Amino acid sequence: METLIIVVIIFGLLVSIHEFGHLIVAKRSGILCREYAIGFGPKIFAVKKGETVYTLRLLPIGGYVRMAGEDPETFEVKPGQSIGVYLDRRGHVSRIVSDHLEKHPDARFITVERCDLDEKLILSGYEQEDGPLVSYTVNRDATYLADNQDFQIAPRDRQFASKPLLARFLTIFAGPLMNLILAVVIFIIYFSIQGVPSNEPVLGKVINGYPAEKSGLVAGDRIVQIDGHRTMNWQGIVNYVSDHPKENIHLTVERNGRQKQVSLITGQRKGENGKFEGVIGVYQPTRHSFIASVGAGFSQTYYWVKMELVGLKMLVTGGFDLNKLAGPVGIYHATGEVVAQGLFFVLNWTAFLSVNLAVINLLPLPALDGGRLLFLILEALRGKPVEPQKEALVHFIGFAFLMLLMLLVTWNDLQNLFSR
Template structure:
């Protein structure tokens, strides 16, 4: 249960930050955002603030910002339709009701002759059979009633598709960017608490039960020489010790201004390349610095972006073991293992997942942010947008492919889980 709660919190954070990026840039670009949703499926909670409805939905597997103009407007008033309207103090239409008119006895009723909710913002109709045609201007902020809730109309200049190419590009790009920014912030917090790794030839925390601790070495000891060879950095220590697994080495160290020597036998562990490497059981030294924490946060985020791209390249070229590819089940299982190791590991894991979400979303694949950005780049090169029907078809095919890939990866997760 603890793992489930942590997973929901982590993914809720990643998704909400991602969608917030889309939302805030869209609003600043003048785009009408109808809904900011976390999750999919039935609504659990909804609150309307300004012109946007903020919802929490049942299935915690993503989220979205519903922007006017991304899809054809669902509300349409047709000639001959009976509607109810409300007027503002200037006599302009400020609210339109198209069904269940009996619930709105204080509305002004009329049969529609013509209605334009996007360009001219005007409405004309007859209040009864013998009445003359009446024409009304529609307030730009007018609302219509749907599902017992008021939604704002979307004039053409408030729609996503009507914005400049740059505004649309930044709106889409803002989601992945916010995930990268979140990763940087989390890493800064992590390094501010844990300290920034230092390359000084000094010992960090000493692990109990390992050769360094058994020989009396403590955190802060400065290693001057190993087997008579000068050490000038932490990397010098790592390089020498790793090449001498289960061997006797002589360390010359400095403590409280005086030099001492100690002899120990290194331990051994298996490196990533499968070969044995020596260890003595110490962590890298750290230093506390706000500027250093910021630099380390940016560097660590860049490192994981680079590793993600290397992994994707290997996946394409065939150098990646597909059995290591993890989906929702695999991530859930890995999160459980991370939770067991403590808060700082959870912070690192959250930042890594945030980078992963950003990079994956920027891939030029249909249905992802990267796919939408590719269509905008094509539009810039062509000088005109791709036909909406063709773009929608490509995104639909891409979404179907992603769902199939998700099923395959989940099946792979389950096989790996039960084979342990």
Template sequence: METLIIVIIIFGLLVSIHEFGHLIVAKRSGIMCREYAIGFGPKLFAIKKGETVYTLRLLPIGGYVRMAGEDPEKIEIKPGQHIAFFLNERNRVVRIVCDHLEKYPNARFITVEHCDLENELCLTGYEEEEGPIVRYAIERDATYVSDNQDFQIAPRDRQFASKPLLARFLTIFAGPFMNLILAVVIFVIYFSIQGVPSADPQLGKVIQGYPAEKSGLMAGDRILEIDGKQTNSWNDIVRYVGKHPKEKINMTIKRDGEQKQVNLITGQRKGENGKAEGVIGVYQPTRQSFLGSVGAGFTQTYYWIKMEFVGLKMLVTGGFNLNNLAGPVGIYNATGEVVSQGLFFVLNWTAFLSVNLAVINLLPLPALDGGRLLFLIIEALRGKPVEPQKEALVHFIGFAFLMLLMLLVTWNDLQNLFTR
């Protein structure tokens, strides 16, 4: 249960921050945002603030910001249609009712000749069967009722497609960008608490049961030499020890102003290249520095961005085992293991997932933010947008393939779970 709660909190944070990026830049650009949703499927909770409905939905597998004009507007009032409407004190239309007119006896009624809710913002028609044509202006924030639900109209200049190319690009890019900002913030918090890694040739925390602890080494010991070779940095220590697995080494250390000699036999572990490397069981030394924590936050985020692209390159070139791909089940299991190791590991894991979400979303694949950005780049190059129907079809097909991939990866997760 603890793992489930933490998974929900982590994914809720990652998705809400991502969608908030889209939302805030869209609103700043003057785009009407109809809904800010966390999750998909049936609504669990909804509250309207201004012109945006904020919803929490059943399936915690993502989220979205529904902007006016991204999809065709639902309402279409045709000539000859009989509708009801309400006027304000300025004699302007503030509400239009498209169906179930009998529920609105206090409304005014009109047989439509022309109704434009995007450009002209006007309604013309006959209030009486043989009467004159009347014309009413429509307020920019007017609403219409369809299937007993109220919707706010979206004038053309409030729709996504009407905005300049740069504004649309930044609106889409803002989601992944906010995930990168979140990763930086989490890493800054982490390093502010844990300390910033230091390059000094000094020992950090000593791990119980490892060669360093057994030989009497202590946190704070400064390593002057190893086997007669001078050490000037932490990396010098790591490199030398790593090259000598299960070997006896001699360290000249400085503790409380005195020099001492320490002999020990290194341990061994499997390195990233698959070869054995030596270990003695100590952490890198750290120092407390706010500015250093900020710098380390950016550095660590950049490191994980690079590692993401390394992994993607290996996936394309065939150097990556597809069985290692993890879906929701795999991430859930990995999160459970991280939770058991403590808060600091959870912070690191959350920041890593935030970077992962940002990078994956920026890939130029249909249905992802990167795919939408690709269409905007194509528009900039050709001087006109791709036809909306064609773009929508590409995104639909891409979304279908992504769902299929999700199912396959989830099946792989389940197989790995039951074959352990």
């Protein structure tokens, strides 16, 4: 249960930050954002603030920002249709009702002759069967009632497609960018608490029961030499010890300005390459500095971005073991293992997943942010946009393939889980 709660919190944070990036840049660009949703499926919670409805939905597998103009408008007023309208003090239409008119006896009823909610914002029709044609100006922020919820109309200049190419590009790019920023912030917090790894040839925390502790070494000891070889940095210590498993080594140690000789027999463990490597049971030294933590936050994020790209390259070229490809079940299982190790491991894991979400979303694949950015780049090269119907079809097919891939990866997760 604890793992499930942590997973929901982590993914809720990653998705909400991602979608917030889209939302804030879209609003800054003047795009009408109808809904900011976390999750998919039926609504659990909804609240309207300003012109946007903020919803929490049942299935915690993503989220979205519904911008005007990205999809065909769901509300259309056709000639001959009977509607109810509410007027403001100036006599302009402030609200349109098309269903269950009997529930709105205080509305003014009109049989529509013409309705333009995109450009001229004019509504004309007949209030009586034999009456004169009447015309009303529609407010730019007028609403229409649908599913017991008022939605704001979207004049052409409030729609996504009407905005300059750069504004649309930044709106889409802002989601992955916010995930990268989140990763940087989390890593900064982590390093501010834990300290920034130092490459000085100094011992960090000494682990009880290991050779270093048994030989009397303590945190802060500076290793001057190993077997007569001068040590210049921490990595030099690691490399030498690693190359000498189960061997007697002699250290020259400096403590409080004095040097002493220490001998110990290294332990051993199996490395990633299957070979045994030496260990003495010490952690890398750290230093506490906010400026250093900021630098480490950026460098660690860059490192994981690079590793993600390397992994994707191996996946394409065939050098990646597909059995190691993890989906929702695999991530859930891995999160459970991370939770068992403590808060700081959870912070690292959250930052890594945030980087992963950013990089995956920037891939030039249909239905992902990268796919949408690719269409915008094509528009810039062609000098005109791709036809909306064709783009929508490509994204639909891409989404179907992504769902199929998700099912296959989940099946792989389950096989790996039950084969352990």
